[in-house]
Amino acid sequence: MSFRHVMPVVAVLFTSLLVSCTGSGGGEDVIVLINRQNSSGTYKYFQKRVLDDNDFKSNTKDQSGSQAVVDLVGNMPKAIGYSGMGYKTDKVKFLRIAAEKGSSGVLPSVASTKDGSYPLTRPLQVYTKGQPQGAVAHYLQWILSAEGQEIVAAEGYGPLPPKPITAPPPAGDAAFQVTGSDTMLQLAQAWAAAYSEKFPDVKVQLTGGGSGVGIAGMIDGSVDIANASRKMKSTEIAKAKQNGVDPKEFEVAKDALSVYVHKDNPLDTITIADLAQIYGEDGKISTWQQIDGYSKGNEDPAP
Amino acid sequence: MSRLADRFEPGFEWLIRLSGWSAIFFVFCIFIFIFKEGGPYLWNELQYESVEKEYPAGGDAAAEVLPAVKLTELPYEVVEERLLEDLNEAGAEGRIEGFRDVRLEIGERVEVVVYLEPGTDPEKGLAQILEAHPLRQDSSHITEFFTGMEWKPESEKVRKFGIVKLLIGTLSVTFLAIFFAVPFSLGAAVYISEFCTGKVREVLKILIELLAAIPSVVWGFIGYTILNTTIMSVTGRDDGLNLLNGGIVLALMSAPIMVSLAEDALKAVPDSYREAALALGASRWQTVYKVLLPAAKNGILAAVLLGVGRAIGETMAVLMVTGHSLVIPGSLFDSVRTMTATIAAELGEAVRGGGHYRSLFLIGIVLMLITMTVNLIADLVVKGFRGREHA
Numbered sequence: 001m002s003f004r005h006v007m008p009v010v011a012v013l014f015t016s017l018l019v020s021c022t023g024s025g026g027g028e029d030v031i032v033l034i035n036r037q038n039s040s041g042t043y044k045y046f047q048k049r050v051l052d053d054n055d056f057k058s059n060t061k062d063q064s065g066s067q068a069v070v071d072l073v074g075n076m077p078k079a080i081g082y083s084g085m086g087y088k089t090d091k092v093k094f095l096r097i098a099a100e101k102g103s104s105g106v107l108p109s110v111a112s113t114k115d116g117s118y119p120l121t122r123p124l125q126v127y128t129k130g131q132p133q134g135a136v137a138h139y140l141q142w143i144l145s146a147e148g149q150e151i152v153a154a155e156g157y158g159p160l161p162p163k164p165i166t167a168p169p170p171a172g173d174a175a176f177q178v179t180g181s182d183t184m185l186q187l188a189q190a191w192a193a194a195y196s197e198k199f200p201d202v203k204v205q206l207t208g209g210g211s212g213v214g215i216a217g218m219i220d221g222s223v224d225i226a227n228a229s230r231k232m233k234s235t236e237i238a239k240a241k242q243n244g245v246d247p248k249e250f251e252v253a254k255d256a257l258s259v260y261v262h263k264d265n266p267l268d269t270i271t272i273a274d275l276a277q278i279y280g281e282d283g284k285i286s287t288w289q290q291i292d293g294y295s296k297g298n299e300d301p302a303p
Numbered sequence: 304m305s306r307l308a309d310r311f312e313p314g315f316e317w318l319i320r321l322s323g324w325s326a327i328f329f330v331f332c333i334f335i336f337i338f339k340e341g342g343p344y345l346w347n348e349l350q351y352e353s354v355e356k357e358y359p360a361g362g363d364a365a366a367e368v369l370p371a372v373k374l375t376e377l378p379y380e381v382v383e384e385r386l387l388e389d390l391n392e393a394g395a396e397g398r399i400e401g402f403r404d405v406r407l408e409i410g411e412r413v414e415v416v417v418y419l420e421p422g423t424d425p426e427k428g429l430a431q432i433l434e435a436h437p438l439r440q441d442s443s444h445i446t447e448f449f450t451g452m453e454w455k456p457e458s459e460k461v462r463k464f465g466i467v468k469l470l471i472g473t474l475s476v477t478f479l480a481i482f483f484a485v486p487f488s489l490g491a492a493v494y495i496s497e498f499c500t501g502k503v504r505e506v507l508k509i510l511i512e513l514l515a516a517i518p519s520v521v522w523g524f525i526g527y528t529i530l531n532t533t534i535m536s537v538t539g540r541d542d543g544l545n546l547l548n549g550g551i552v553l554a555l556m557s558a559p560i561m562v563s564l565a566e567d568a569l570k571a572v573p574d575s576y577r578e579a580a581l582a583l584g585a586s587r588w589q590t591v592y593k594v595l596l597p598a599a600k601n602g603i604l605a606a607v608l609l610g611v612g613r614a615i616g617e618t619m620a621v622l623m624v625t626g627h628s629l630v631i632p633g634s635l636f637d638s639v640r641t642m643t644a645t646i647a648a649e650l651g652e653a654v655r656g657g658g659h660y661r662s663l664f665l666i667g668i669v670l671m672l673i674t675m676t677v678n679l680i681a682d683l684v685v686k687g688f689r690g691r692e693h694a
Contacts, residue, residue: 032542033628038457039652039659055458058468058629061544061638064622064648075531078541212652 028287029294031278034069034081035060041211041229042066042183045122045257046082046279050272055281064210066182070260077262078288080278084183084229085113085256086156095259096269101292105269108256113158119272120257121158124184127218127226127247135174135202136224137167143191143252151194155187158254175203180214180227183255188227221245229255267294337671341664448665454629454640456649456659464662466669468629472639473670475632476621477614479550484558485607491558492565492603493591508566515559519619526552526624540636544626547635552624553617557610564609568602569595601684608681612674618643642666 035056036043047053063069069081074091085108088094096105097119112118132140142148146162153159178188185208192204214226219240232240232247240247259275261267267288274291277283288294451465495507526548534543572595580590596603618641626638627648646663653660 030541035628037627037648037652038455039649044457055455058453059638061542061626061628062640062648063627072544075528076535076542210652216652 028289029078030287031285032076032079033057033060033279034072034076034079035062035279036066036069036082037062037064039210039212040064041181042083042257044211044230049120049122049257050275051280052276054276056279057281057283060279066185073260073262077264079262081260082257083260084157084186085109085258086186088156088258088260091263092260093263093265095261095267097259097275098269098271101271101273105271108258110153110156110158113254113256118256120259121254122229122257123231123251124157124181124187124227124229124253124255125231125249125251126178126180127215127228127232127249129218129221129224129248130246131248135170136176138165138170139176139195139202139204140225140250140252141165141167142195144250147194148191149253151190152187152253155190157187158256160251160253170199170202173201173203175205176224177217177222178204178206178225178227179209179217179223180225181211181229182208183211183229184227184253187253218245218247219243267291269293334671337664337667341661341666341668448662454645456653456662464658466642466666468631469640469642469645469666470669471631472625473615473641473643475546475639476549476553476625476641477611479546479635480553480557480614481607481611483550483554484561484610487554488558488561488565488606488610489603491562492569492606493595495562496566496569497587497591497595511559511562514555515563517556519556519617520623522552522556523620523623526620530624538636542626542636542638544624545636545638546625546632549621549625549639549641550635552620553614556617556620557613560613561606561610564606565599565603568599568606571602572598601687605681605685608677608684612677612681615670615677616643616674618647622647642670646670 036046038056047056061072063072063081066083066087069083070087070089070092073079073081074089080095085094094108096107098105099119106112106118108118108120113121126140126143128136128140131137141163142165144160144163145165149159149162178192181188185206188206192206196202196204211228211230214223214228215232215236217223218226218232219236221240221243226247231249237247259270265288270291274285277285278291285291448464448466450467451463452467453463453465454468455463491507491511495504495511499507527544530548530551531543534545534548535541576594576598577590580594585593621641622644625641625644627640627644628638629640630637632639646666649659650663653663
């Protein structure tokens with residue numbers, strides 16, 4: 001192999017590459033599918049609720065965080081993505097979700113999550129090792145109290161009816177580990193911050209990673225509280241019990257799984273059936289023009 | 304003073320020796336760990352045992368006699384479908400239920416309830432079914448791993464663990480990156496070693512080393528934001544996270560190592576070569592092109608190969624910029640998913656010890672073997688180069 005022979009080949013390849021770069025895209029607006037990574041709780045919920053447990057298309061762009069999905073949609077005018085309600089930015093907008101064709105759909109909001117009228121409302125839960133004791137019990141009850149649930153609404157999640165605190169406030173130093181759901185991370189951070197402000201002796205050590213990470217920690221018994229945007233599977237509970245951990249489940253808030261598009265996208269409403277066609281493996285929708293309301297909105301952008 | 308130093312000398316010597324050997328020790332430990340986690344995937348066998356099971360009365364009329372097959376050490380989930388097919392096919396005597404809500408994992412005991420026609424002797428019927436249609440336990444799972452096109456480790460239907468698309472993703476991004484990086488790195492190396500002198504040279508060297516020190520997540524961020532929007536606006540496409548983006552970012556990341564090593568290789572060419580070329584009246588370009596590059600060929604090749612190793616192993620940046628979708632790229636504007644990014648994105652939430660977890664470790668084994676081969680070749684190439692030089 002000599003450089004005299006390699007160089008021309010490289011040069012030809014290089015120019016052809018540059019030429020091919022200048023080709024333009026198609027005329028139709030292809031939907032850029034933003035998805036979560038396949039082990040996330042959000043992914044699982046979407047798969048179950050929207051796709052009816054069918055598989056996703058393989059050309060989805062899988063992101064490993066709730067925030068990343070929204071950021072990406074904000075940067076890409078033809079993208080669609082789903083994530084927690086609390087992650088909205090100025091560059092994106094929510095789509096109204098309609099249970100069936102023709103209905104005007106419901107926007108995700110604290111109110112529509114609270115009264116359950118938003119179709120993609122899902123419970124967020126935490127798991128504790130057995131019946132919670134001491135500081136963990138008080139923290140949990142504080143979360144479920146009026147104060148904790150106000151933070152839920154402020155962070156853009158759906159609050160639950162508040163419950164009174166019966167456990168005694170923590171006496172002296174205490175520390176516990178909270179790990180899990182990425183969807184709940186913002187909320188958990190707000191809780192931990194407000195709680196530590198009120199009870200400075202209690203250290204809430206919070207990390208994210210995903211529902212699966214939290215649940216894995218619960219199975220190992222290495223975390224005190226696991227945040228999860230999906231419920232533990234029966235096999236996981238069985239595994240935890242083998243390790244001597246008896247996970248107890250508490251619903252702590254509701255989340256509206258929101259469908260995000262770029263703020264300039266003319267579409268306002270989408271049906272769950274259409275979402276399934278967009279994301280599902282055998283789905284027929286691949287361009288925005290195939291969705292009712294997109295082209296119409298294009299001609300008359302101002303509502 | 305010197306006496307004290309003398310007394311400690313053997314100790315220091317041992318410490319130095321130990322730190323050298325510890326590298327071998329760590330590599331060995333990493334090997335053992337990865338093989339321990341990923342290995343069961345390679346040698347697990349499918350076994351089953353029949354277990355009598357009492358079935359609650361008053362259910363299905365046909366469900367009077369109900370033995371259950373208990374499966375142990377199920378190698379992996381694809382068997383699930385096969386098993387159902389096999390047993391259904393054989394279902395002249397009965398039908399199968401179960402599996403609906405059960406996610407099979409390696410080493411997990413799973414019950415398959417076999418419904419038999421009334422009047423069939425359960426033991427005999429079951430034996431007949433299993434004899435006529437033994438649960439396939441050939442090497443299918445490992446073959447499927449290396450030849451399977453689908454990567455669906457968390458499917459609710461049939462889980463599939465084929466790494467072909469991931470392998471192609473890794474190879475295509477790496478190839479593109481090297482393709483971009485080699486001309487520029489070579490140019491930079493030649494410029495630094497042959498064309499420039501004094502301060503410029505020192506500054507350039509420091510800057511290139513600085514380039515190597517930029518964390519990969521920062522590169523990822525650049526690709527994610529700046530390159531993404533640039534590619535979108537230049538090409539008019541709706542999507543800038545693709546093979547091209549990944550190739551550019553990886554090229555920028557692997558270029559510094561290639562520049563440094565290629566420059567070293569050029570420097571190693573004895574000055575007598577340059578003097579001889581000059582004496583023959585060769586221009587600077589002719590010297591580089593006809594004398595130095597051919598002379599430093601092996602060193603440059605090794606530099607490129609080490610750059611390849613760097614590109615294959617890169618994780619965070621490619622996870623962010625390639626789009627991370629399971630597609631075999633047909634053009635520069637398709638997204639790809641690499642093996643490293645798959646591990647990074649999925650390992651955290653995969654159930655410990657499950658099929659998904661193990662298959663991710665198996666990907667790790669494949670990656671290690673690939674980088675090991677590349678580095679080994681690079682080593683051999685350098686050895687060849689040195690050998691010839693001294694000869």
